[in-house]
Amino acid sequence: MPAAGAGSRMGGTVPKQYLPLLDKPLIHHTLSVFNEHPCVHGLAVVISPEDGWWDTYDWSAFGDRLTVLRCGGETRAASVLNGLKAMEWDDEDWVLVHDAARPCITATLLDRLFDELREDEVGGLLAVPVADTLKRAGVGQRVASTEPRESLWQAQTPQMFHYGLLKRALESFGSNMPTDEAQAVERLGFAPKLILGERNNLKVTFPEDLDMAGMLLQARRQL
Numbered sequence: 001m002p003a004a005g006a007g008s009r010m011g012g013t014v015p016k017q018y019l020p021l022l023d024k025p026l027i028h029h030t031l032s033v034f035n036e037h038p039c040v041h042g043l044a045v046v047i048s049p050e051d052g053w054w055d056t057y058d059w060s061a062f063g064d065r066l067t068v069l070r071c072g073g074e075t076r077a078a079s080v081l082n083g084l085k086a087m088e089w090d091d092e093d094w095v096l097v098h099d100a101a102r103p104c105i106t107a108t109l110l111d112r113l114f115d116e117l118r119e120d121e122v123g124g125l126l127a128v129p130v131a132d133t134l135k136r137a138g139v140g141q142r143v144a145s146t147e148p149r150e151s152l153w154q155a156q157t158p159q160m161f162h163y164g165l166l167k168r169a170l171e172s173f174g175s176n177m178p179t180d181e182a183q184a185v186e187r188l189g190f191a192p193k194l195i196l197g198e199r200n201n202l203k204v205t206f207p208e209d210l211d212m213a214g215m216l217l218q219a220r221r222q223l
């Protein structure tokens, strides 16, 4: 679980993964969903070596299932690769890489990922088909063109790959690291499977996303 970002698009001084969401830091909600799923055998969180926030919270609820790795890198992909190198799992182990900034993940979505990928030769990711018309911005933030949206999906996380393949893909990607794990696997010539996610599995990136995440989690508590 990459959690070593600075949250610059969120603004403010607190990295977004530690912002209060309902009654806990945002990342606690994300970790809890994975911790409570019977198919998840352990949690590895990658934080920045300079992270001064993690130790201010109580993580005892996760027991020895949670490993914190202070090996975050300059990019998300670097953080993920550093975490993979630190854990030394078996090559055939399934690894799910999930943004700490996506606290609205659900057990149902994890079930869907496992059910559709557990026998897959490559692996895959949650994603949602693009539903809006896409505009390419030009000079002065005016429309330069309207882009075809047929067959376009927005990638989410978790992204699920065998440990050996994922580590090799990220190690061999080279400069300009990928923005998601699937892109690195694609670069090796594989075609990850797109598993239908939900728009509620949003990534908290901008301030309004935090409000939306809070409303979603609050509504789930009332179900």
Ligand SMILES: Nc1ccn([C@@H]2O[C@H](COP(=O)(O)OP(=O)(O)OP(=O)(O)O)[C@@H](O)[C@H]2O)c(=O)n1
Pocket (backbone or CB within 6 Å): 001, 002, 003, 004, 005, 006, 007, 008, 009, 010, 016, 017, 046, 072, 073, 074, 075, 076, 077, 079, 080, 099, 100, 101, 102, 203, 204, 205
């Ligand atoms: N060097 C980095 C950058 C990002 N992340 C993590 O990757 C996830 C998705 O990245 P993003 O939403 O871009 O987070 P930030 O990089 O923190 O946000 P920003 O780009 O606005 O600074 C987040 O959980 C973030 O903590 C990471 O582990 N290491």
Ligand SMILES: C[C@](O)(CO)[C@H](O)COP(=O)(O)O
Pocket (backbone or CB within 6 Å): 076, 099, 154, 155, 156, 157, 179, 180, 181, 203
């Ligand atoms: C991995 C990801 O969430 C898939 O959409 C996205 O690429 C992360 O991008 P970010 O800029 O690192 O948040």
